[in-house]
Amino acid sequence: MKQAGNRNINSFLDSFFKLKRDINRWSIATLFILLLIAVPVLTISVKLFDGPGESWSHISTYLLPSYLENSLYLALLCSLLTILFGVSSAWLVTRYHFPLRKVLEWLLIIPLAIPSYIVAYAYAGFLDYGGVYSIFMEVFGVTQAKFDIMNVFGLAFVLSISLFPYVYVSSRAFFLNQAVNLLEASRLLGVSERKSFVKLILPLARPAIVAGLVLVIMEVLNDYGAAQYFGVNTFTTGIFRSWFSLEEPETAIYLSALLLILVFGLILIEKWQRRKIQYSSVKSTNTKTNKRIVLPKFQQFIISLVVIIPVVLGFFIPVLQLLIWAYKTVDKVMNQSLFWLSLQSFGIAFVTAFFTVFFALILLYFSKWNKITLVQNAAKLGVLGYAIPGAVVAIGVMIPTLFLDKWFITEGFATQFVINGTLIALVYAYVVRFLAVAYQPLESSSLKVSDSIPDSSKILGMGNFKTFIKIEFPLIRAGMLSAFILVFIDTLKELPLTLILKPYHINTLAVKAYEFASDEMVMHAAIPSLFIILTALIPVVFLNKLLLKNE
Amino acid sequence: MKNPLYILLLAVVLFSCKNDNKSNEEKTTSEEINVYTHRHYESDQALFEAFEKKSGIKVNVINASADELIQKMVLEGEQSPADVLITVDAGRLHRAKEKDLLQPISNSVIDSILPSHLKDEDNHWFALTKRARVIVYAKDRVDPLELSSYENLVDEQWENKIVVRSSSNIYNQSLMASIIANDGEEAAKMWAKGMVNNMARTPKGNDRDQVKAVAGGEADLAIVNTYYIGKMLNSEDQTELDAAEKVAVFFPNQDDRGTHINVSGIGVAKHAPNKESAVQLIEYLLSEDAQNTFASSNYEYPVNPNVENAPILQSWGSFKEDTLNLSKLGELNKKAVILFDEAGWK
Numbered sequence: 095m096k097q098a099g100n101r102n103i104n105s106f107l108d109s110f111f112k113l114k115r116d117i118n119r120w121s122i123a124t125l126f127i128l129l130l131i132a133v134p135v136l137t138i139s140v141k142l143f144d145g146p147g148e149s150w151s152h153i154s155t156y157l158l159p160s161y162l163e164n165s166l167y168l169a170l171l172c173s174l175l176t177i178l179f180g181v182s183s184a185w186l187v188t189r190y191h192f193p194l195r196k197v198l199e200w201l202l203i204i205p206l207a208i209p210s211y212i213v214a215y216a217y218a219g220f221l222d223y224g225g226v227y228s229i230f231m232e233v234f235g236v237t238q239a240k241f242d243i244m245n246v247f248g249l250a251f252v253l254s255i256s257l258f259p260y261v262y263v264s265s266r267a268f269f270l271n272q273a274v275n276l277l278e279a280s281r282l283l284g285v286s287e288r289k290s291f292v293k294l295i296l297p298l299a300r301p302a303i304v305a306g307l308v309l310v311i312m313e314v315l316n317d318y319g320a321a322q323y324f325g326v327n328t329f330t331t332g333i334f335r336s337w338f339s340l341e342e343p344e345t346a347i348y349l350s351a352l353l354l355i356l357v358f359g360l361i362l363i364e365k366w367q368r369r370k371i372q373y374s375s376v377k378s379t380n381t382k383t384n385k386r387i388v389l390p391k392f393q394q395f396i397i398s399l400v401v402i403i404p405v406v407l408g409f410f411i412p413v414l415q416l417l418i419w420a421y422k423t424v425d426k427v428m429n430q431s432l433f434w435l436s437l438q439s440f441g442i443a444f445v446t447a448f449f450t451v452f453f454a455l456i457l458l459y460f461s462k463w464n465k466i467t468l469v470q471n472a473a474k475l476g477v478l479g480y481a482i483p484g485a486v487v488a489i490g491v492m493i494p495t496l497f498l499d500k501w502f503i504t505e506g507f508a509t510q511f512v513i514n515g516t517l518i519a520l521v522y523a524y525v526v527r528f529l530a531v532a533y534q535p536l537e538s539s540s541l542k543v544s545d546s547i548p549d550s551s552k553i554l555g556m557g558n559f560k561t562f563i564k565i566e567f568p569l570i571r572a573g574m575l576s577a578f579i580l581v582f583i584d585t586l587k588e589l590p591l592t593l594i595l596k597p598y599h600i601n602t603l604a605v606k607a608y609e610f611a612s613d614e615m616v617m618h619a620a621i622p623s624l625f626i627i628l629t630a631l632i633p634v635v636f637l638n639k640l641l642l643k644n645e
Numbered sequence: 646m647k648n649p650l651y652i653l654l655l656a657v658v659l660f661s662c663k664n665d666n667k668s669n670e671e672k673t674t675s676e677e678i679n680v681y682t683h684r685h686y687e688s689d690q691a692l693f694e695a696f697e698k699k700s701g702i703k704v705n706v707i708n709a710s711a712d713e714l715i716q717k718m719v720l721e722g723e724q725s726p727a728d729v730l731i732t733v734d735a736g737r738l739h740r741a742k743e744k745d746l747l748q749p750i751s752n753s754v755i756d757s758i759l760p761s762h763l764k765d766e767d768n769h770w771f772a773l774t775k776r777a778r779v780i781v782y783a784k785d786r787v788d789p790l791e792l793s794s795y796e797n798l799v800d801e802q803w804e805n806k807i808v809v810r811s812s813s814n815i816y817n818q819s820l821m822a823s824i825i826a827n828d829g830e831e832a833a834k835m836w837a838k839g840m841v842n843n844m845a846r847t848p849k850g851n852d853r854d855q856v857k858a859v860a861g862g863e864a865d866l867a868i869v870n871t872y873y874i875g876k877m878l879n880s881e882d883q884t885e886l887d888a889a890e891k892v893a894v895f896f897p898n899q900d901d902r903g904t905h906i907n908v909s910g911i912g913v914a915k916h917a918p919n920k921e922s923a924v925q926l927i928e929y930l931l932s933e934d935a936q937n938t939f940a941s942s943n944y945e946y947p948v949n950p951n952v953e954n955a956p957i958l959q960s961w962g963s964f965k966e967d968t969l970n971l972s973k974l975g976e977l978n979k980k981a982v983i984l985f986d987e988a989g990w991k
Contacts, residue, residue, distance in 0.1 A: 149983070156986040218850070223861045224884025238861055244849045325811055325849025327991060335813055338712040339982040341740065422881040485713060492720050500724060515726065593709035594717060598679070609685035609708060614851045614873060617882055 120463040120558070127456055131476045134490030134526050138482070142351050147342035153349075157332055165315055165329040168250050172314045173307055175254035179404040180261025181303060185291065186401050188269040191386040192394040198401050200634050203579065205408030206259040207630030208416075209587040209604060211319025212623045213256045213408075215616045216415040217243050218323070226415070244324040252324075253314050255408040260313075261306035263580060264535050267572045268302035269295070271539070287387070301541055304364055305534035309580075312357055312481045312530065318590075319611075329353050330483055343489075350486050357481040413627065419620035427610075427621045432603075435622070436629050439602040442517070443585040443629075446524040447532075450581045451574060453525055454532035458540060459566075463558045477530035484527060484591035491523040491595065520595045527591060528584050532577040539573025540566070575637045583630050603629065677703040678922040681718065682731035683711040684909060688942040689731075695938075696929050702922045711737040718746045718914065728917040729926060731773070733909045734815050736822070738770040739975025747912040752924055758931045758949050762968045763908060770912035773930055774945035777871045777966065778820050778905045781856060781892040787865050794898040795824060795905070798866070799839025807840065808855045808864040811848040812985035816870055816907060821981035822974045823905045823967060830980065837988035848991050853877060853885065860888035867892075875944025875957045896964035903965035907974065909945070 146153075186192075187199050205213075221227045221241040231239035243251070276298065280290040321328045329349065337346035389397070420427075457476050479487055495513040502508040513519045547569075551561040587604050596605070603626045610618035682689065685708050693704040707714070711732040718725050718741070730747070732738050741747050747769040755764075755771055763772035780792060791802070798807060810817065825833040845864035855867035856877060877889035896904045911930065913923045929935055936947040940955050947954070 152983055152986065218854075222884070223857055223888070224882075240861060322811070322813070323850065325847055325991060331813065335982070338710075339813060339818065340979055343716070419882075426881075488713075489716060489720070492717070496720055496722075500722070503724065511721075511724065511726070514721070590713070594713050596707075598705040598707060605708065613685055614853050614876075617880075 120460045124457065124460040127453060127460070128476055131453065131457075131479065131526055131529055133494050134487060134523070135475075135478050135482065137493045138347055138486060138490045139351065141344060141347045144344050146348040147336070147340070147345040149336060149340045149342050149345055150348070153332065153336055153340075153345060157327070157335070161327055161329050161332045164246060164326055167246060168253070168314050168326075168328060169311050171247070171250035172254045172257065172310055175250065176258040176261045176307065176310045177303065179254065179258040179408075180306060181265050181296075181299070183401050183404055184262045184266035184269055185295075186397050188266055189387060190394070190397050191388045192397040192401070194398055194402075195386075198398075198405060201405045201409060202262050202401070203259045203583075203634050204627065204630065205256050205404070205412075206580070206583050207586065207627045207634075208256060208409075208412055208623060209319070209589070209607070209626070210253055210256040210313075210317060211323065211611070212416075212607065212619065213412045214249070214252045214320035214323050215611065215619070216412040217248070217252055219419070219616065220411060220415045226418070246324075246326050249321060249324045249326045252320055253317060254310075255404065257310045257313055258404060258408065260309040260580065261303060263576045264302045264306035264538060265299055267535060267539055267576050268299050271572055302538045305538040308357075308361060308364075309480070309531060309534055311360065315353055315357065315481070316483055318483065329356075333483055333486070337485075347486070350482050354478060354481050358478070413624070416620040416624050419617040420624055423618050423620060427618050432606075432622065432625055435601055435603050435606055436625050438600055439586055439604070439626070440629050440632070442520070442600070442602065443582045444633075445517075446521050446528070446585040447578045447582040447633075449521060450525045450528050450532045451536070451577050454529055454536050454577065455574070457529070458533065458536055459558075459562060477533050479526040480528065480530035482527075484588060485594065487527045488523055488591045488594040491519060491526060495519050495522070514595070515597050517597060517600070520592070520597070520600075523591050523595050524585055524588065527588070528581045531580045531584055535573045535576040535580065536570065539570045539576075579633055579637050582633050586626055586630055676701060676922075677705060678728045678919050678926055679705045679707070679726045680729055680731065680926070681707050681709075681714040681727045681914075682729075683709070683714065683733050683737070684731055686943050688938050691942075692930065692935050692938055695934075696926060699929070700922075700925055702919075702925065704926075711741075715741050715744065715746065719744060723916050725914060725916050726918060727914040728919045728923040729911055729913055731909070731911045734819055734974070735770075735772070735908050735910060735971035736815065736819055736975040736978045738765070738910050738912050739972050740978075741912060742767075742769040743975075746915055748915045748917070748920075750913050750924055750927070752928070754928050755931060760950075762970055763948055764910075765912075765972060766970070770910050771927060771931070772908035772910045772948045772971070774909045774936075774939045774943070775906050775948060775966070776816075776909070776945055777896065777964065778816055778868060778907065779871055780895040780897050781859060781867050781869055781874065782895055783859050783862075783865050784891060784893050789893070789895055792866075792895045792897065794901065795820070795868075796828070796836060797897075798868075799836055799843060801843075803843045803866060805843065805845050806865040807843045807867065808845050808858045809840070809848060809868045810851060810855060812982065812990040816852075817868075817990075818978055818981045818985070819907045819974045820868070820905050821985060822977035823969055825977045825980055825984070826969055826973045827902055827967075830984065833981075834984045834988055837984055837990050841989050856892055857885070857888045860891040871946070871958065871961075872944040875955065878957055879944075894961045896961075898967070899965050902969070903967040906946075906966045908948070908971060 183202050187195060187202070219225050221243050223238060223240050227241055228239040242248070276294055277287075277290055280294055281287075285294075315328070316330055317328070318330045318334060321331060329352075333346045333349045333353070336342050336349060482490070492514065496511075499508070499511040499513050502512060503510070513522075547565055548561045551565055552558070556564070586602075589604050589608055592602055592605055593608070596602070603622045607619040607622035607626065610616070610622070680693070693706065696702070697704055709717075711730070711734070714727075714730060715737065718727050718730065721727070730738070730741055732741075738747070742765060749768040751768055759771055763775070764770065780798070782789065782792065812818065812821075821833060821837065824836055828836070845858070850858075852869040852873040855869055856874065858864050859867045871894065874889055874892070874894060877885045880886050880889070898904055911927055913920060913927070917923050931949055933949055933952050936949040936952040939945050940947045940952055940958070944955050944957060946958065953959070
């Protein structure tokens with residue numbers, strides 16, 4: 095017995111000394127940043143110990159089963175559809191030469207810029223009485239035609255069509271950087287193009303595809319506006335219902351925690367399933383050989399058609415509907431203040447995207463440089479903010495920052511709130527929420543950089559930091575640009591968090607669009623929505639050029 | 646890489662500092678008012694601008710849902726910059742009062758305008774506009790003589806004939822609360838069950854979509870708020886216009902308690918830094934000028950008795966309104982949601 099006790103103490107001491115030996119400034123810095131990101135999430139989770147409110151049994155009897163069913167159903171359908179749209183278009187765009195390729199390449203990102211609730215309204219309007227669809231049907235003699243899209247399948251379609259760019263962007267970054275060398279080898283060995291795609295490229299692209307898919311699923315589980323309008327009750331509906339209608343924030347937090355566990359469970363299963371597979375390539379710098387295959391004209395035409403489908407569904411149809419509405423409301427809505435709003439939205443999104451990518455990079459690399467595996471794993475917790483509804487993140491940010499603000503006032507450092515009601519709280523909350531959006535593409539692109547490259551650099555006497563700047567930074571540039579674009583667009587259309595935390599004198603296009611839409615003036619929301627799309631185009635086009643320079 | 650980084654950092658710091666300074670200046674002159682509002686109508690924007698011109702007090706607006714604003718005020722506590730809270734239903738104002746976020750205002754101007762059922766009994770909040778939740782019916786298929794009350798809608802004659810939006814909507818919750826208050830819990834639950842039975846489809850869309858569904862023949866009756874019909878009749882969209890013209894408004898329960906009304910209202914925050922400006926704003930919003938704007942551009946019923954309804958509202962005729970104290974709607978809101986769930990009203 096005594097011996098066993100001694101052994102325990104010894105092993106404890108042993109691990110303590112190991113900890114002391116392995117701890118370095120990177121571990122501390124990682125933990126510090128992690129703390130900053132995790133504070134809002136932790137604040138919310140602390141509340142979990144209060145348990146759910148008294149309505150819990152009511153919710154679990156009457157609501158939870160159908161909410162859970164709908165959410166899982168949606169997640170599954172959207173996964174299938176986004177992979178179908180995202181991977182196929184990414185592959186065709188990187189691998190083949192066809193008409194309109196260059197334009198389509200960036201148009202495929204744009205559906206992301208339209209808030210999904212606006213896409214939902216646009217499709218409902220498009221297919222409703224008197225919509226484009228019914229006018230079209232009248233040609234065939236059918237009057238009062240309406241296609242009912244307002245159900246769970248319609249919702250899955252609408253969400254997939256506005257979210258597939260996540261999968262497209264991450265898998266394209268992989269295909270651009272990686273696939274060429276592998277395909278070259280595969281071709282030399284006499285394997286057909288199709289077979290190498292199915293047997294070689296798809297399995298290798300898995301981390302990239304999954305990275306995009308995780309974002310899609312989180313966003314799907316998080317959607318409120320579109321689901322609400324279509325009358326599909328999801329998990330998030332439950333969160334809002336228990337928070338606002340049943341007046342029990344603690345139950346809402348309990349539900350968000352369940353949602354978190356659900357998402358985290360999915361991520362873990364995927365990680366566990368691919369744990370044995372090492373994803374790093376020996377040479378990924380040799381990308382100049384990416385020559386697109388030139389097929390006969392007819393086949394090129396077919397490929398164009400295939401790639402155009404998601405663009406038409408996710409961009410042209412909603413935009414067409416928005417333009418029709420914009421035409422009808424232009425006198426009432428259009429004025430110069432929209433340009434000023436665009437400028438503000440652009441500024442906020444730019445700053446947010448910058449900081450988010452910056453923090454995601456720090457989290458990714460600092461945790462790599464530190465030697466404690468626990469810290470490395472903990473760094474992954476930083477992405478959880480994305481799984482929590484924006485309104486809940488806002489509350490999570492307000493609790494600790496208001497504490498600081500009030501403390502500043504009582505200590506006499508300030509006369510009024512300096513964090514809340516300014517851009518600091520807003521950008522901070524955005525970073526907490528969107529860290530995952532930046533982290534996923536960065537992580538998947540850094541996985542492709544073989545460890546041997548930075549290792550040899552360090553053996554040659556370069557520090558972590560210099561190695562990063564000189565070697566890793568250029569290698570993961572494509573991933574960084576993707577991350578930047580995604581966060582930028584996400585910030586542009588973000589709503590609940592912006593509404594709660596934005597300063598008085600600042601307004602965004604998304605808020606403007608919402609003000610109309612929430613008052614059932616959907617048509618009036620069209621013009622601000624179109625401005626969001628235009629603003630999103632700027633970085634997409636610009637950064638895409640940079641991305642293509644890599645080829 | 647380094648240079649743009651520093652410039653950006655600097656820009657951000659300057660950006661946020663600038664905001665601080667600005668609000669500091671405003672604070673010292675105290676000629677401002679911070680409005681937390683759930684109403685995002687153009688009419689409100691116009692009224693705030695008119696108030697700024699008239700009084701010289703700058704109006705800062707935070708727009709969000711009432712629930713989020715209440716949560717925000719709770720967290721901000723004594724240092725909350727909010728001066729007034731404006732919501733689109735009495736229930737939320739009642740909730741804010743329960744959470745001790747509002748303060749009583751005794752003001753003779755307000756008292757002379759508002760009848761007692763349109764304000765809080767302790768003067769914590771005041772109604773700004775009224776909206777009635779009515780039945781609309783397809784002119785070509787329904788004889789209005791067959792309609793009588795909300796309670797009558799569960800009659801089997803309306804099986805598969807009614808459309809109405811989801812129970813997460815506050816207007817439906819308030820209607821349910823009024824039915825609980827008038828008929829009792831058990832009867833209210835039976836009513837909700839009967840409604841679910843008579844629905845032509847699972848609840849979806851907003852109020853305008855329900856009108857479109859009736860016009861399109863999916864159902865014969867819908868429950869909607871009056872001002873949406875007013876807006877549809879003035880829509881830029883021909884389809885909405887056509888749809889609204891195919892239906893007519895029926896005010897239920899005229900033989901007993903009257904049609905359910907809800908209000909959009911305002912309360913002064915407990916820790917309002919600019920209480921005087923807040924009271925001035927309320928007085929202004931209840932004035933005939935402002936009430937005229939509410940009535941004409943947003944098709945709501947004015948609460949100031951000296952102001953006439955918009956012509957469209959007048960064309961529907963006058964009606965008897967349920968004078969149930971609106972605080973009741975707040976008290977019974979949670980009960981209403983629970984009964985909705987039990988009855989299976991999605």
